[in-house]
Amino acid sequence: MSEQDISLIAHLMRRAGFGAPLDELEARAAKGxxxxxxxxxxxxxxPPMERDIMMRYKTEWLAQAGLEGQQEEWTxxxxxxxxxxxxxxxxxxxxxxxxxxxxxxxxxxxxxxxxMFRTTGMGSFHDLLKELSKDPAMVFYLDNCxxxxxxxxxxxxxxxxxxxxxxxxxxxxxxxxxxxxxAAARAFTGWTVTNSIxxxxxxxxxxxxxxxxxxxxxEDKTFLGETGNFNGEDIVDIIVKQPATARFVARHLYxxxxxxxxxxxxxxxxxxxxxxxxxxxxxxxxxxxYNITAMLRVLFKSEWFKNAKFAKVKSPAETVIGxxxxxxxxxxxxxxxxxxxxxxxxxxxxxxxxxTVEGWHTGREWIDSGTxxxxxxxxxxxxxxxxxTGVKDIxxxxxxxxxxxxxxxxxxxxxxxxxxxxxxxxxRNQLVALANDDGEIRSDADNFSTRVxxxxxxxxxxxxxxxx
Amino acid sequence: xxxxxxxxxxVVLQLAGGNDALNTVIPYGNPKYFDxxxxxxxxxxxxxxxxxxxxxxxxxGPMKKLYDEGHMAIVQGVxxxxxxxxxxRSMDIWHTCEPTKIGDEGWLGRVVRDLDPxxxxxxxxxxxxxxLPRALVAPGVPAASVGxxxxxxxxxxxxxxxxxxxxxxxxxxxxxxMIGQGTVNDxxxxxxxxxxxxxxxxxxxxxxxxxxxxxxxxxxxQYMRNIAQTHLAGFGTRVLYTxxxxxxxxxxxxxxxxxxxxxxxxxxAVGDFYDDLQEHNxxxxxxxxxxxxxxxxxxxxxxxxxxxxxGHCFIIGEQVKGGLYGEYPSxxxxxxxxxxxxxxxxxxxxxxxxxxxxxGLDAKPIxxxxxxxxxxx
Numbered sequence: 001m002s003e004q005d006i007s008l009i010a011h012l013m014r015r016a017g018f019g020a021p022l023d024e025l026e027a028r029a030a031k032g033x034x035x036x037x038x039x040x041x042x043x044x045x046x047p048p049m050e051r052d053i054m055m056r057y058k059t060e061w062l063a064q065a066g067l068e069g070q071q072e073e074w075t076x077x078x079x080x081x082x083x084x085x086x087x088x089x090x091x092x093x094x095x096x097x098x099x100x101x102x103x104x105x106x107x108x109x110x111x112x113x114x115x116m117f118r119t120t121g122m123g124s125f126h127d128l129l130k131e132l133s134k135d136p137a138m139v140f141y142l143d144n145c146x147x148x149x150x151x152x153x154x155x156x157x158x159x160x161x162x163x164x165x166x167x168x169x170x171x172x173x174x175x176x177x178x179x180x181x182x183a184a185a186r187a188f189t190g191w192t193v194t195n196s197i198x199x200x201x202x203x204x205x206x207x208x209x210x211x212x213x214x215x216x217x218x219e220d221k222t223f224l225g226e227t228g229n230f231n232g233e234d235i236v237d238i239i240v241k242q243p244a245t246a247r248f249v250a251r252h253l254y255x256x257x258x259x260x261x262x263x264x265x266x267x268x269x270x271x272x273x274x275x276x277x278x279x280x281x282x283x284x285x286x287x288x289x290y291n292i293t294a295m296l297r298v299l300f301k302s303e304w305f306k307n308a309k310f311a312k313v314k315s316p317a318e319t320v321i322g323x324x325x326x327x328x329x330x331x332x333x334x335x336x337x338x339x340x341x342x343x344x345x346x347x348x349x350x351x352x353x354x355x356t357v358e359g360w361h362t363g364r365e366w367i368d369s370g371t372x373x374x375x376x377x378x379x380x381x382x383x384x385x386x387x388x389t390g391v392k393d394i395x396x397x398x399x400x401x402x403x404x405x406x407x408x409x410x411x412x413x414x415x416x417x418x419x420x421x422x423x424x425x426x427x428r429n430q431l432v433a434l435a436n437d438d439g440e441i442r443s444d445a446d447n448f449s450t451r452v453x454x455x456x457x458x459x460x461x462x463x464x465x466x467x468x
Numbered sequence: 469x470x471x472x473x474x475x476x477x478x479v480v481l482q483l484a485g486g487n488d489a490l491n492t493v494i495p496y497g498n499p500k501y502f503d504x505x506x507x508x509x510x511x512x513x514x515x516x517x518x519x520x521x522x523x524x525x526x527x528x529g530p531m532k533k534l535y536d537e538g539h540m541a542i543v544q545g546v547x548x549x550x551x552x553x554x555x556x557r558s559m560d561i562w563h564t565c566e567p568t569k570i571g572d573e574g575w576l577g578r579v580v581r582d583l584d585p586x587x588x589x590x591x592x593x594x595x596x597x598x599x600l601p602r603a604l605v606a607p608g609v610p611a612a613s614v615g616x617x618x619x620x621x622x623x624x625x626x627x628x629x630x631x632x633x634x635x636x637x638x639x640x641x642x643x644x645x646m647i648g649q650g651t652v653n654d655x656x657x658x659x660x661x662x663x664x665x666x667x668x669x670x671x672x673x674x675x676x677x678x679x680x681x682x683x684x685x686x687x688x689x690q691y692m693r694n695i696a697q698t699h700l701a702g703f704g705t706r707v708l709y710t711x712x713x714x715x716x717x718x719x720x721x722x723x724x725x726x727x728x729x730x731x732x733x734x735x736x737a738v739g740d741f742y743d744d745l746q747e748h749n750x751x752x753x754x755x756x757x758x759x760x761x762x763x764x765x766x767x768x769x770x771x772x773x774x775x776x777x778x779g780h781c782f783i784i785g786e787q788v789k790g791g792l793y794g795e796y797p798s799x800x801x802x803x804x805x806x807x808x809x810x811x812x813x814x815x816x817x818x819x820x821x822x823x824x825x826x827x828g829l830d831a832k833p834i835x836x837x838x839x840x841x842x843x844x845x
Binding site for chain 1: 557560571572590595598599600602605607610611612613621622623624625626628631634635638639641642643645646652653655656657659660662663666667
């Protein structure tokens with residue numbers, strides 16, 4: 001198999017999952033790129049997480065009373081799931097269809113929402129919006145339980161249109177009016193949740209979705225040009241057939257899986273950078289009846305995806321999970337994962353607790369002088385730890401190159417093991433000079449593992465490594 | 469501020485978790501306090517009296533001293549309309565000044581932008597702790613975040629000093645040529661070099677510092693010491709921030725023991741910080757704000773207290789006009805708001821006072837409106 005295959009598989013696994021160590025990449029490359037895409041798109045073909053083992057060691061995950069426990073469980077799943085794209089799609093929808101711990105009566109409700117993203121998030125967008133409209137975490141987060149016939153609360157109606165489906169506008173025009181927001185809010189009156197309090201004496205428990213017909217506005221509404229006595233389902237039916245929704249889903253998939261786009265609020269007036277790619281995804285959206293897996297198949301098998309290596313700044317979750325997968329740590333739910341998980345927060349992505357209903361800004365906005373130091377130091381600490389099995393594997397593989405390595409072999413070998421990274425010539429020259437600094441590189445020398453580790457640390461500190 | 473020549477500096481200490489207002493500044497003269505607090509109660513004879521109605525928690529000796537000397541203002545019953553009992557939401561409100569919608573820009577981020585619009589000093593704002601508090605986050609505003617000043621830096625995981633210096637040399641060499649390679653690379657390169665520069669400057673602070681003050685070993689004490697070190701090093705830092713870690717003031721259970729430890733540590737940290745600045749004749753430029761996101765329920769739950777509303781905040785400094793501000797919220801049953809203290813001073817009044825009278829900034833765009841100014845500066 002050619003080198004090209006490995007680096008292409010590495011690219012696919014970074015995007016459709018959280019990266020993989022070299023031996024896994026080689027095994028997948030042996031099966032072939034197309035077969036790997038098809039396997040990733042069929043998560044049910046792979047075994048699920050062994051929930052009983054997780055819960056035996058982490059009984060607190062059953063209760064998930066707080067934010068940190070939920071973050072820890074999700075981190076464990078992202079590291080270890082045999083269905084990497086299923087976890088990646090849950091992360092994708094969490095970043096788009098936002099709820100936040102800051103406004104959540106019963107924290108576990110958000111983990112239940114993630115489960116919904118896992119099962120529904122790769123199916124029809126139509127189904128997904130219906131499930132989302134009934135998701136107790138969302139109903140509470142966006143106040144639909146406070147919206148009543150005759151006294152609407154527009155929060156859900158507005159964000160459904162603005163942030164979860166149509167988007168504010170496209171090609172310079174607005175996608176909906178204020179009257180559409182009110183009509184949507186009226187149609188969703190009566191969509192509420194059962195009471196999840198009190199806290200005492202038995203602790204909080206989950207809320208369930210509840211439709212209260214007595215609190216539903218039964219008058220006619222006009223929504224996006226159609227008139228009728230609409231209920232919530234009707235609104236979703238109308239939304240999903242809009243060209244703006246196809247654009248919205250396509251652009252989000254592109255921004256998350258292919259290449260960094262401008263921030264979402266700028267989409268109304270800034271056209272997509274690759275309109276041909278977006279049009280293909282839009283066509284597939286309608287052709288497949290709004291099916292996300294079908295859209296992803298087009299995406300992953302396209303040339304524009306394959307040519308988009310390192311066109312995205314890694315998110316904090318991708319950085320931390322990718323690094324832990326690479327070094328082979330936390331394959332088992334051992335103590336310390338909670339503290340490890342906190343690094344995602346320190347780098348600026350407090351999972352399940354995004355700054356606003358807009359979610360996180362992406363791309364270069366992940367990086368500031370504080371988060372950059374966190375990112376570099378965390379990654380360098382992990383890849384520099386020669387006790388990690390994944391780091392040992394890299395050292396062993398490099399030592400099998402021969403008794404003496406050239407500086408170039410050391411640098412390029414480390415780059416390959418990190419997932420086929422490429423450096424600017426000037427950067428690579430600097431690292432070669434650094435590798436040469438301590439004389440001949442002998443793989444049987446005592447300092448060999450330290451020299452490999454230092455090289456890995458220097459590479460993960462480069463700007464190139466900030467990208468995926 | 470009249471006598472200061474140097475730029476005014478704001479230090480913020482956040483008591484994360486929701487400090488229990490009733491057992492901090494204790495209304496021991498009000499029999500209703502003892503009615504509401506059957507278990508989680510401080511006996512009258514232990515209270516450090518401020519007057520015949522209220523007094524400090526017995527573990528707040530060092531802060532009482534500052535109060536008695538006239539260097540500490542207590543703003544009583546601080547809060548905001550439509551109180552939220554969620555930690556995160558309430559903390560967001562204090563951080564973004566947006567009580568009715570979810571805001572994305574921190575008030576101190578806006579302050580830093582006003583102070584240093586071209587982002588010329590990478591250390592205009594420094595946070596001590598892991599991850600930036602939302603108060604300091606604003607697009608394009610640099611803020612350093614320091615987990616441990618003694619070991620702060622880039623690539624600190626490379627143990628061998630020589631190797632690390634070489635790797636850092638490579639780091640600066642590989643980031644520099646990225647400048648001019650498109651906007652994203654340009655931005656990343658500048659950020660990387662800023663981080664390196666900030667770390668370099670900051671790491672020189674501990675060596676420049678010596679003091680007879682011995683701080684406690686708890687996290688807040690160590691961070692207050694780091695703040696003193698950074699201020700004394702003269703890097704031009706104008707906003708310094710730290711947070712009591714892990715929501716430690718969230719005392720749902722075992723409150724009496726926990727609160728005793730928390731306030732003996734925190735009060736000592738504040739007192740030591742004040743003494744340290746005095747020893748270095750550097751206290752006249754510094755104002756310290758101590759706040760918490762909400763108070764706790766008026767009635768205890770047998771072992772602790774649950775989330776409530778209406779807290780106190782403290783403003784401390786040589787230039788502060790000490791004393792009591794606002795009114796102590798009533799404990800009368802008909803004056804409670806669903807079992808909570810009613811606030812009477814909007815937290816944005818506190819911010820506005822600090823911004824206008826201390827920092828010399830226009831507060832309106834920062835706090836999002838016009839709020840009454842208090843007299844503590």
